[in-house]
Amino acid sequence: MSMENMISLLEMSSRVLVFLLLVSTRILAIFAVTYSGDLAALIALKATWKNLPPNWVGGDPCGSKWDGINCTDTRVTSLMLAGTGLEGSEFSDISSLTGLQFLDLSNNIGLKGVLPSSIGNLKNLTVLILIGCSFFGPIPDSIGSLQQLVYISLNSNSFSGSIPPSIGNLSQLSWLDLSMNKLNGTIPVSTETAPGLDLLLRARHFHFSNNQLSGSIPDQLFSSNMNLVHVIFDNNKLTGNLPFSLGYVQTLLVVRFDWNSLDGPIPPNLSNLTSLNELYLSNNNFNGNIPNLTGMHSLYYVDMSNNSFKASGVPKWFSSLQSLTTLIMGNTRLQGQIPVDIFRLPQLETVVLSNNNLSGILDIGNSYSSNLTVDLQNNSITDFQQKSDYNLQLTLVQNPVCNTNGANAKFCSVQRRSNDLLPSNRCGVMSCGSHEILSPNCQCSHPYTGTLHFYSFSFTDMQNLTYYRILSRSLMTAFRSSGIPVDSVNLSSPMIDIYLQFQLQIFPSGEDSFNRTSISDMGFLLNRQPFEIQYFGPFFFIDEQYCCLPGSKKPSHVGIIVGVAVGGSILVLLIVLAGIYALRQRKKARRAMEMSNPFASWNPEKGSGSVPQLQGAKWFSFEDLKKCTNNFSESNCIGSGGYGKVYKGTVASTQVVAIKRAQQGSMQGATEFKTEIELLSRIHHKNVVSLVGFCYELGEQMLVYEYISNGTLRDCLSGKSGFWLDWNKRLKVALDAARGLSYLHELTDPPIIHRDVKSTNILLDNNLNAKVADFGLSKLLGDTGKGYVTTQVKGTLGYMDPEYYMTQQLTEKSDVYSFGVVLLELMTAKAPIQHGKHIVRLVQEAMGNTKEAQNFDQIIDPTLESGSKLVGLGKFVHLAMSCVRESAADRPKMGEVVREIENIIELVALDRKTEKRFDSSSFDETIDESPLHSYAAEGFDVSYGSFPFRLQHQ
Structure with missing residues (x-):
């Protein structure tokens, strides 16, 4: 029989089976109250999903009250199984539940896949909630045909592509939340031929936070006919002006456009929003005058920090907002005296005016709230009226007032209130059982x-x-x-x-x-x-997945017992037919995914198809890693970040590993993931964390590394690790990390640029050997002939090479800059950016004073000053500052950095031998005490930009 005839026969058989399924469910309906089409859809779901409720048995979901199922008459009208640990990747069967009004599958991270366009069949749907699942791909345009929808929340998935303009057709919509996804493109507004979000006149909530939306905000988006109360677009890539039309929506209570790239002046008609409670416009590029918000008497919270407004005095409207609890205007070019009236506002809790040019004598009066926090760091305030008699949390660090005799006052140090909010324990001494x-x-x-x-x-x-x-x-x-x-x-x-x-x-x-x-x-x-x-x-x-749901978590493949003998055989047939139907759906979904998946034709067992070119790394199944981490339990979690979580596990019975599991919002495309594991698998160096293997299955991306027991260098320097590095050990850590980076730059072919060198990506093993980790942002230099790669700027704030940031041209010297920041961390134990000041600038200022040693004492890690003789510190500072020079061409190569650190370590060893040879106990005469830091006995020149300095012999 030819292949074509076989396919034709299979298709004919499938049609017959579908016909039998429909006939069987109609026969079953005689004995039950559930609509046959709904029953067939639920049985199909049961055949393909895991962890469904154990009481999904029998042939009558409505009459038997299956968990999560609610019915009206014979129709299933709600499917609500939030937070119940569901797993599955087939969703087209849901579209057969055409009577659905409520669909809530939120907080089931095991639901993975593409939302099918057939969701447009759910014409009665009013509420759609899929928060915290693992959906990806585009939001289907067919969602715009669900005319009854009132509430949509697709928050915290990995949806990509643009916002469907068809959503503008949903005239009943009140709540639209697409936040925490990967949506890109511009904000759609209506045209003569297409709908847009401006047509949603009944909408109360626009939530688009934390996506990748770009372009300008259309002025057409807002109008006086709208009923919006919350407009939330923070953490996107929006550019251009804030639209004037925003001031027309007088129902607004919350506006968030912070953390974008908006510019131009803020529209003056914003003050028309007299009902507004909260205004977030920080971290943009707004210029022009600070807007006048007089008359906005309902305003509680204002944050316009980190913008480029014209220099101006403190606006009078600050003290006119009687409802104000929080005012954040740091780095907004404010100058002059602060009016005392600001501190008399009755509800005021927080005032942040740091990083401005405020001057004069600070007067806070005597009518402020005792729980008030005032941050005035890095200004030009010369004195404080209530120096010894005040009752609030005040910070005046980096003001002239702290350089006077009152410099030891409590307002000249940074004080933080604890945020541990714990109600009183009225239970006395009581204990609970295990896990309770x-x-x-x-x-x-x-x-x-x-x-x-x-x-x-x-x-x-x-x-x-x-x-x-x-x-x-x-x-x-x-x-x-x-x-x-x-x-x-x-x-x-x-x-x-x-x-x-x-x-x-x-x-x-x-x-x-x-x-x-x-x-x-x-x-x-x-x-x-x-x-x-x-x-x-x-x-x-x-x-967090609930610990104690009753019933088995294994997929159910047992026969359905109807309760009456006559229906038994029919139900067995239903299972078979539903399984065949689900299998066909799975194949369709698999074919769709193969179009964009470079792993699709790769069989890890046979090594066929587009196999990644791996050198020593092993493929692990999802079940392998799930088992070795005790189902990814919190007790096995050893770290977390924006990428996801890291779990400790044991593979091959004895090998301890760290498993980095990407969360849905941080997953790469399949091609990028394949490139990363290929890159990692060929890196073999004692100072670079080794890749043991990976998992790419069931929509998961996991990297399996060798386990490094002593955590990150940042944890160690901050005291979180519980152990301390003396000067010699810090030099050894610097040498190890430099050797790892030098290997990447100079001994791999093609060279690898790490692109995210920082103290949290340097790990310490049992013997405090340092290893460079985390290559998620790495780039191959390749054979470009240019010595650089032009790429989108990525990295970590505080460590990023400014030249790379400005030119988008990535070279090995960008890693050198970042490593220079790490060297400064090793010396000071300070974070790269602390209290609004970069560590490089902090060291520059200490070097630029005529009393260098005294100033250096103030920035050196106090734990080093407690007893160490810091031999070689001067050369170490010299090296660090040469690494962070403004021009990449002036920075050393990593190989040169390695050799210089080796020289410093040799200097330390020589000093140790000298001390042993000339022990002071063998001399009769008195030996002069050497200064605490060895840099005081070294002469050297360093220049960073226009900041040359020289530390002389003493």
Whole structure:
């Protein structure tokens, strides 16, 4: 039989099976109340998804009340399984549930794949929540055909491509949240032939935070006919002016355009937004005059820091905003005297006016709040009226007032309030069983936990228990009003990192754990947010997978028991047919993914197809790594960052490894991932972390490295690691890291530029040997003939080569600059940017004074000053500052850096031998004490830009 005939026969057979499936489900409907089409779709889902509720048995989801399924008459109208650990990659079957009104699959990170265009079949859908899953690819344009949609939240996935203009057709839409994805392109507005977001006149929420949106903000986007209350576009790549039309939307309560590249003047009609509570415009390139916000009496929170406004005195409107709690205007070119009236505002909690040119005598009056925090670092304030009699948290570091006799006053040091918000423990001494936690009501149970992320907030006083109580009461009221069995909630660890975050624990009432229905109901309530909380803006909830859901987590492939003998054979047939149907759907999805997946034709077992060219690295399955990390348990987590988490595990029975698991928002494209593992697999050096293997399966990207036990150099310098590096050990760490980078630059072919050299990417093993790690941003120099690679600027703030930043031309000297910053960290233990000042500038200033040694004492790591003789420090400073020279051509090569550090270590060794040979105990005469730092006995020249200096012999 020919291949064509076989395919024709298979297609004919599949049509017959589908026909039998429809007939069978209609027969089954005689004995049940569930619509046959809905039943078939749910059975197909059951055949392809894992970890579905164990009570999904029988042939009547509506009559048997399957968990997560709600029905109206015979139709399934809601599928709500938030936070229940679902896993699956086939979603087209959901589109057969055409009666669906509510779809909530949020916080199921195991749901991975592309959202099918067939979702446009769900014409009755009103609420769509897919927060915290692992969807990728474009948002289908068909979503614009769901005319009943009121609420869309696709937050915290990896959706890419542009915002579908068709969303503008959703005339009923109130809430649109596409934040925390990889969306790019411009903001769509309507044309004569296409819809756009400007048509969403009923919309209350525009949430587009943390994407890659670019281009200008269309003036057409906003109008006086809109009902928007929250416009949130922070952390994108938007350019151009803030549109004048924004001032027409007088219903606005929150505006966020911070962390973009907007420029031009801020529209003066912004002051028309008299209902506005919070305004975030920081970290852009706005120029012109600081806008006049007089009359905005509802304004609580203002942040316009880090812009390029015209130099001006302190605006009078500062003191006219009687509702103001937070004013952040750092680095906005303010000058002159600060009016005392600012500090009399009754609600004021935080004032940040650092990095300006404020001058004169500071007078805070006597009518300020005792919980007020005022940051005036790096200004020109000459004196302080209330020097010894004030009751607020005040910072005047890097002002002339701190160079006078009052320099030892408490306002001349940086003081931070703790953000640990902990309610009082009324339970006395009590203990709970294994894995149980004591609730605020003194009951031991298993809480449902996660993090609340608030897009906006109108306060900054984390110690004010009023806010904690308001939030706790609001959540408890919402849970109880919805009939969810919650005993109490606990909020802790408040933190502001772009968004305000609270850790949330929800404790069950009457039981020691929650069932699936309660978990799903709580997730839906928190992410649907049918309630408002005073002082708190909109939020989203990301959970931690619940520990204690009952039932097996294995996929169910057993026969469905109807309960009546006559239906048994029919249900067995349904399983077979659903399996065949699911298999066909899986093949379709696989074919679609193969079009853009360079691993698609690669069989790791056979080495066929487009196999990555690996040298020693091993392929691991997802199940392998899941098993060796105890299902990626938190107890195995040894680190985390913007990329995801790192887990400790053991492979091949004995080899301890660190498994870096990318989270959905930081995953690379398949081609980039393949390139990275090829690059890593051919790096073999004792001072570079070795790649053991990788996993690219089920939508996961994981890199398996050798395990380095003593953590990062940054942790060590900050004291977090719990052990201390003396001067000799720091020199050894510098040498190891330099050798690793020199190997990458000079001994690999083609050369590799790391592009993200920093102290957190230098790891220390058991013997404190340093190894360079993390090659996620690395580039091959290749055979360009130019000596550089032109590429999009990437790296870490504080370590980035300024010449690379300006020209986008990446060379090995960019790594040299970053390594120079690491050398300065080794010497000072200070972060690259601290209190608004770069470490290079800090060292420059210490060198530029006539009393060099005295100034250096102030910046050297105090733990080194406690007893070390820092032999070679002068040469070390010389080397570091030569690495961070402004011009890349003036910096040394990494091989030259290695040799210079070796020379310094030899100098240390020689000094040690000299001390042993001429021990002072063998002399009768008195020996002069040498200065604490050896740089005081060295003469050398260094120049950085226009800052030459020379330390002389003493």
